[in-house]
Amino acid sequence: MGQYWIIINIDKRETTGHLGKLAECFWYSTSVVKYLKTPIVPSCYQPNASISEEKLMKFKGGHNLAAVLLTLPTELLAAIAEELLEEYFDLICLSLTCSTMWEVTGRTRYRSLCSLLKRRSWAGDRVMLIGDYTNTLPKGVFTAQDRKYLALSTRSRYEQDLYEHACAKYQNPKTKSQCLSLLKDERVQNNSALRRDLMQFAYKKPFSRWILLEEEFTPVIQNSKTGSPEDHWMVRSLDRQEYVTNFSARNLAQVLYCLIGCSDDPSGCVAGGDALIEGAWAGDRIDITLASTHKQEYGEALDWKDITVNIKTLLEEIATEEEREDFEF
Structure with a gap:
């Protein structure tokens, strides 16, 4: 009858929930794409705007609620703000107390927003596509703490009811x-x-x-004046420093499915897709970003490996077996 599949985020203890059989979800279930796109904070949030005390107090009704704060040196104000780096709501409330605090907290606000968006995203987390016949996991994917949370067997190779335990204990991810x-x-x-x-x-x-x-807050590819994309997507394994790029945006989910699957039983796989149950990146820290962003982060990235050809070949073989004549990588 084949097996059913879910995608799990081990770090955030979240899951997409039931995706159905692989032949059903491979071409049509794309929710994981929006979870894995690396958040980008627009340039308008860069800490370069100042606000006058007069304007700030106008909004506050003329009551200076920050008299004590204004007696403190800016270094100490910055240190106070830094303590709230992971508490975005509290940091914004503090920043609104006076113009001095608003300006002092500029960089911290920006970093705090980046942190908030990252906590809501799956980008850079350990991710796997598992079937309900999954018994053997890649070595080292689960820590002792991960196993304890899921109440899994302590045996090194065989997991008991991983699929059911993940469905029961992991939460649905926060969505856009x-x-x-x-x-x-x-x-x-x-x-x-x-x-x-x-x-x-x-x-x-x-x-x-x-x-x-x-x-x-998600990356978007802009088109040039000629109508062609100015950038292209990149799916990355941060652990292996490998990537897949130069493919159509509509194939993002399929590229991921080719890399993160893990099961012991090939039954129910898409035609020609037995390799999907041994995904090379199963359990890796994965994200989706733009090639331009990758270049900003790593330069020419000569130590990164491009595995696009391998995934292109696999996807084209699957598309041929599935008689998807309109498929273009």
Whole structure:
């Protein structure tokens, strides 16, 4: 009858939930793509905008609530902000106390937003596509803590009911549909005074973008004047320093499926796709980014290996067996 599949994020303890049989989801289930795209903070968030005390106090109703803070040296204010690096909501509230604090926290706010987006993304996490017949995992994929959380056997090679345990214990990932706006935060919803104070800034520049967070935080490929893409996608294994690139955006999910699958039983695989159950990157830290971003991070990246040809060959073989005449890598 074949096996059913899910994609799990070991680090965040999340799962896509049931994807169905591989032959059913291989060409049509693409949700994992949006989870794995590396978040990008637009340049408008770069810490270069200042705000006058007069303008800030106008929004605050003229009451200087930051008298004590203003007596402290900027170095100490920066240190206070740094303590809130992983608490984006609290950091924004602190930043709004006075113009000095707003300017001092510029870089910390930017880093805090980057951290917030990364925590919501799967990019750079250990990811696997597993079937309900999966018994043997690549060596070292699960730590002792991972096994304990899933209540797996302590035996080194064989996992007991991994599929069922992951479905039961892992959560659904946060999706783009879940609003990032601080106005939707439970603390704001339950505190009318806090909501009133935050609303004074929510629709005023330069504060609004930091509160409403309405920008598109995922990479987008722009077309040149000739209509051709100016950039291209890259799927990366950060552990192996390998990548696949120069393929159509509509094949992002299929490229991933070719690399992250893990099972002991080939039954139910797509035609010609037995290799999918032994994905070379199963359990690796994986992300999807733009080639331009990769170049910014690693330069010419001579120590990275391009495995595009291998994946192109595999996908073309699968497409031929599946009689998908319109397939183009």
